[in-house]
Each structure stands twice: as C-alpha cells, then as structure tokens.
Amino acid sequence: MTMSAADDRIHIRLMNEYGGGLPLWPDDIDADVDELHLSDSLTSDLEAFAARWDASISPEVYDDRWDGVPVMQSLVRARYALGRLLHPARERAAAAEDDEMRRIGAELRDRLEQELGPAYRVTYVHG
Structure with missing residues (x-):
C-alpha cells in the first residue's frame, strides 16, 4: 500500500462498486484487503453495507440491453423519466435510502480508521 508525500499514512478508500465485494480500495492496487486483518464484526458490517448498496441501485443504472x-x-431513458414522475414516493424513498447509506458509510469509515490505527487514513466516497 502506498503512502503520499503529504501524509505518511496508508490511504484506503471505502467505496462501493457494483458487485465489488468488500468495499475497500487501497491506493496500492496490488494490496490485498484481506491482509488488513479486520475484526469479523467490521468485515460483516462492510459486506452488509456493500450488499445493501447493490440492492439499492436503480434498474435504470444498469439497464444496458439497448x-x-x-x-x-x-x-428507455424516457420510460425511466416517466416512472420518476409517476411515482414520487419511490423517488423520496430512494433519496432517503441514499441519505442513510451516506450516514452508514461515514460511520464505517470512522470504525475502519479506528480499527486500523494511526498508520491508516480512510476516506469514504459515496456514489
């Protein structure tokens, strides 16, 4: 894992990726996140966070059949736009889920940084 010149800590991004598994991305792409030796509890919560994120993705995002x-x-874009207009409650629920995912991500970032210790810097990237 690499260290930046301005900050001697090892940088890890907490960031979800479609079907990406554990949502941890060290700056050093050759690093193995399994070598971080995270607690079972934190690992389980990170996996649940990634699964919840995957489940919350709108079908519009990955509808590539055309x-x-x-x-x-x-x-297809018009179909989804019409759906958003006709179902505002679904849009509000999606926005609330997005807010909740931001909150959980920030909490997991803090837990991860605390568990890894002062040699690590963790940032959360939402989206």
Missing part, C-alpha cells in the same frame, strides 16, 4: 441502439436508448 446500448448501441440510439432510438431505443432514448425510449
């Missing part, structure tokens, strides 16, 4: 067909892509 990639490369511009007319159909426009129709």
